[in-house]
Amino acid sequence: METNFFDFFDKNRSIQSIPNEVDHFTLLGVPKKMDLDFKLLEQRYFDLSKKLHPDFFQNATTTEKIRSLDAIARINEAKRILEDRILRMVYLVELESGKLKENDSNPPADLLEDILDAQETAAELECCLEEEKAQELKCRILAAKDCFETFKKSQNENLDKCSKAWDDNVERDSTPSQELVSKIRLLLSLRNYIENILSSLDRAMGA
């Protein structure tokens, strides 16, 4: 596979404006894959920052000033997304197969009962005034959290396997199968769902 690069400078060596459709991978000049070479990313990021940072364009024309500001903001955004494993996977999947819809995931079937149970316990805890009872409810929430964390871990392993399969396809210059894409999309939605549950439980415990 080939890595795409964006040319930040035109033939007169002045900064170009970056079209909206240039993707994060191309912007930073790293392979469009699920797996990321962090060393390469850092190297490219520092190189680009040293060339394009607004600090070096204070005496330039306004055109160049604005473009350097916009370019670095885009580069920083690209780095922030690509550095994070999950944000990177979501970004790449959305790039190749369209936006993941928010809230369209269904709870994992075999956990449905536990989730409902945990949410009920959390609601109960919120209006519980007895110290002893509250302790018991907290214990139950902690146990549920453990169970969801285990689920998350197994889903994470699944995601790893799928992203490896995706990258294998990409390296052979073939498109990942529809089945694989759907599977990754589902896994990411499930993960999002379970993360939301976990953080809502954390909030209930904190309050």
Next chain:
Amino acid sequence: MLKVNDIIGIDLGTTNSLVAFVENNDPFIVSPDGESNIFPSVVSFFNDRVLCGDEALESRKTNSRCTVFSVKRFMGKGFDDVKNELTFIPFEIDANEKEVVHVKAMGRSYSGPEISSIILRSLKSRAEKSLGRTFTRAVITVPAYFNDSERQATKDAGRLAGLDVLRILNEPTAASLAYGLHEKNRGTIAVYDLGGGTFDISILRVKNGVFEVLSTGGDTHLGGDDFDRSLSELLNEKVKKTYSVDLYDTPEGISKLILLAEETKVSFSNMKINSKIVIIDNLPSINEQYEIKITREEIELIFAPIIQRTLHACEKVLADGNLAKKDINELILVGGSTRMPIVKNAAEKFFEIKSHSDINPDEVVALGAAVQGQILSGDRKDMLLLDVTPLSLGIETMGGTMGWILPRNTTIPANAKEMYTTSEDNQTGVDIHVLQGERELVKDNRSLSRFHLKIDPVAAGIPRIEVTFLIDANGILNVTARDLRSGKATTIEVQPSYGLTDEKVENILLESFEFAEEDIHIRQLLESKNEAHIILVATIRALDNLGKIKITKEEINKIKDAISDLEKECKGNDPNAIREKIDLLNKITMPFADQIMGDVLKSALENKKLSEALRD
């Protein structure tokens, strides 16, 4: 090709301010012959004159009602934010000014930026006097934990002082630049900065001249002042016990106790003593001399909770950066309060390493600001600073909760885009409420401003407005919006929650009490450049995002020529010539303004009252 440095670095501190400059790659503090490097951040108002610095500090005892100190604590704040502090403030806060804190002195109200601008102007003239040249460009430092309003207020202060503020720089980051200059150190650095009124902790990674901030945190209301206040309370309690007098009853009493507390704190830092007799005299309300004994143990006991708060922030910052204490290779102590042995020991014990203090902790921030100035001037190219935003950015969503846009510790400049549409037919606008903070609920976060997006009345759900939230290298938010259906820029009405509006800044400039002849020229120049900048940005952005708009190549080239003419003129020093080129660009783009630039440019063009008024 290196350019000549013409940018001063200013540490605008709560207690003291300094100005620095770099010559021959060497940063140094600038002070007129025979004067101290340190300039007290104090302004004293009299009927016929305004004093600043050491002279103002002197009059703190005699003119305490009209002597303003620690104004930095009020920058970017509203009246409600500071009303709990009023007991400790001998000068008067104007209770009628709710949105922006104003100080009342000699029958007039002054906003925080106005008072800071008096200090900045003095610093500017100190630099000019001792280096024998004029300066119009500056880097000004702020606590890393300052929010958008506090940064904007600082920038406004610079503008009011006739300075083009090229960068609002974080103090701990500035300190690391000053250190990085001498030691070509690599590794991970913690900068613990406890100043007069604020606390910052920043973790940076330094590699091949790139200074990358990994995480930052702190408290903008925690510093030397808090030590002074708690010690003055202790003194007052002891006076009450022994002499049955409450000195907090009069402003002079409070002022006196705070000054004595500060002196006592310093003597315990400088001397290896275990106790001290504090003498309270020369107060109109008392006719005898009070003697109070204070021990080191007592002081350390009341200071411990304040120091503990700094260590909590340190823990949070390590966690944010996914770092453990053992990852930190160097510890830099900054700020006058780190002179206190109890503070220094606590920081060293926390990070489990010895601290650096080879550079004077009072001067290191200003020196770093000057280094950043040198970088911005184009005179130094081997260093680059990558800083972060200290607070998460969000917008109000349904039910009064925060919708996160950018997490804290995102490298700046940073941007995020959000799409907006309408929920009702013929809706003519959308309101966006922007906030900063880490809490779930809107009411617990800091309101930055409200934006009103104007939308053409069409069926619900049809408009597609893309709003870009850009945090620039100063950590200041810029919001732009574009209608994706037409490609037009969309007007945004900005209502800052706690800041001076542009109009207010201009009015202050106009009625400024010190309107020297040369000042007028510099102001005219800065304002015409400011105006040119707004118009250039709008035009260039519009040309870069033409979309579906029909315009011939020839017409584009004509506009581009007018742009570069205006840009060239902006390098010069003639405000009238700049105005002429603005008018020319205006004339050329007018036929297309409706089509290309939408309302942004039109409103930018209308917004030229100040330069009109300044034109003679």
